[in-house]
Ligand SMILES: Nc1ncnc2c1ncn2[C@@H]1O[C@H](COP(=O)(O)OP(=O)(O)OP(=O)(O)O)[C@@H](O)[C@H]1O
């Protein structure tokens with residue numbers, strides 16, 4: 001039985017999904033090494049924190065995107081929903097609401113967009129691609145219409161806290177009277193990302209809803225016949241994606257201390273790329289939050305490293321496009337085996 | 338058969354069921370009933386409408402017209418959950434497994450076991466699944482593999498285990514042994530006899546005449562969507578059934594054989 005022998009030998013090797021995660025992690029390490037050589041400022045605490053900050057928005061989007069992708073769907077609307085959520089929060093603050101409730105309601109607005117996506121996908125039976133493409137235009141349109149395409153500024157200092165604040169920041173007063181930053185601190189957005197990622201992973205792995213998300217994506221018909229409420233599961237996933245897009249909007253707008261109704265264009269592609277690089281299959285049924293976080297950091301490091309090396313934005317586009325196609329190609333080879 | 342007539346309320350009764358897909362009549366005016374402790378064979382050529390009829394009873398498909406009675410009262414089976422709430426469990430011909438998930442996840446799909454805190458109770462699902470699967474196939478290993486990596490027979494065993502685990506009153510088995518080897522098939526036959534002795538009613542779809550004569554108390558033959566004959570198994574022989582399946586009529590000059598098998 002050479003087959004058995006082979007099987008037992010293969011047990012020592014990581015299985016499909018962890019193999020993919022491992023190779024993604026190696027890719028990430030490789031990128032970090034390469035960029036450390038191309039730019040001396042790349043490998044430093046400060047730049048590390050910058051990457052963390054930049055990645056947190058894509059990371060938040062990627063958590064929701066991964067859930068939707070596991071159900072076998074896609075959410076192209078997250079970039080626009082992010083902007084609309086920011087606009088809602090900004091307008092509410094202008095109307096006199098304090099920052100915190102305004103941000104909660106902004107996030108909630110994102111969740112509503114996601115809920116509508118879910119309803120359209122399940123009840124009207126429109127494909128996720130078309131539904132969320134429509135929502136991408138609708139949400140962006142509303143955001144631009146509400147603001148007349150102008151940014152909302154002067155939202156107060158408190159509005160910038162979420163995006164710019166940090167834990168354990170150490171500042172020292174120098175003799176010349178200027179403050180010197182000893183340790184820039186761990187940015188709030190990074191902590192928020194960590195919390196949401198852990199929560200997302202917990203829901204996917206340990207809760208019934210997560211199991212149902214995998215079941216639906218693996219075989220919708222089998223899930224239905226086994227008594228899984230397929231519609232409810234999908235609506236849940238799209239709502240989560242919308243809500244996380246809303247939250248990402250709060251982080252991004254807060255970092256800019258201004259609401260920009262035309263922010264977040266093409267962010268959905270980064271989020272999809274992060275999920276796919278992290279091993280989520282666009283056919284559904286496969287994916288993990290940890291993988292998608294690695295994917296988000298690969299994108300983040302890639303962008304940051306290319307920036308620091310002085311690569312133009314256009315070349316960055318080309319490189320990331322190639323990386324995504326490569327990741328999907330690897331995924332296909334993996335599935336064929 | 339004696340045990341078929343001891344109880345006078347049927348577990349389920351399907352009356353004048355019709356199912357149309359556009360212009361196609363998949364099921365046309367079929368009535369059938371099932372009593373506790375009875376195995377009723379549903380026979381017919383490929384495409385005769387057997388699976389459609391059974392899927393209607395499973396709540397997986399809705400009938401165009403016709404009535405379903407469960408314990409003599411009308412029942413609406415709009416979803417598989419509805420059917421399950423009446424104690425109707427199904428082994429689908431297509432197995433209905435989620436390929437990326439492992440055996441325990443499939444066995445408990447839609448009915449996951451949870452801990453006190455509402456989290457998935459993986460260890461308990463694994464032990465319960467191991468026990469349920471071992472009953473049918475003692476050398477069932479690789480329980481944690483995604484079921485896409487299992488053999489056809491192993492997959493079928495999971496589908497069977499899933500249907501019997503939840504203590505059905507009515508069991509629908511749509512070609513349950515199609516992918517099984519001889520020893521697993523024998524195990525399923527034993528299982529059917531055991532469930533039957535526990536008073537469970539079983540609809541068995543099978544193309545295997547040997548199984549049909551060994552296990553069924555009654556048979557119902559479908560031909561092109563119609564019920565072309567329902568008999569006690571002792572009143573017919575293999576040739577009669579083949580004739581009904583193929584031509585839709587009994588051989589000329591047929592009369593009840595009265596158990597001369
Ligand atoms: N979802 C569907 N849409 C359209 N037609 C269908 C559908 N399901 C079944 N049919 C048609 O209904 C008829 C009966 O199919 P059914 O699956 O019940 O056959 P069957 O008796 O189970 O055959 P087999 O022995 O091959 O399993 C076939 O002609 C089939 O083409």
Ligand SMILES: [Mg+2]
Nearest residue numbers: 387388430511
């Ligand atoms: Mg069939």
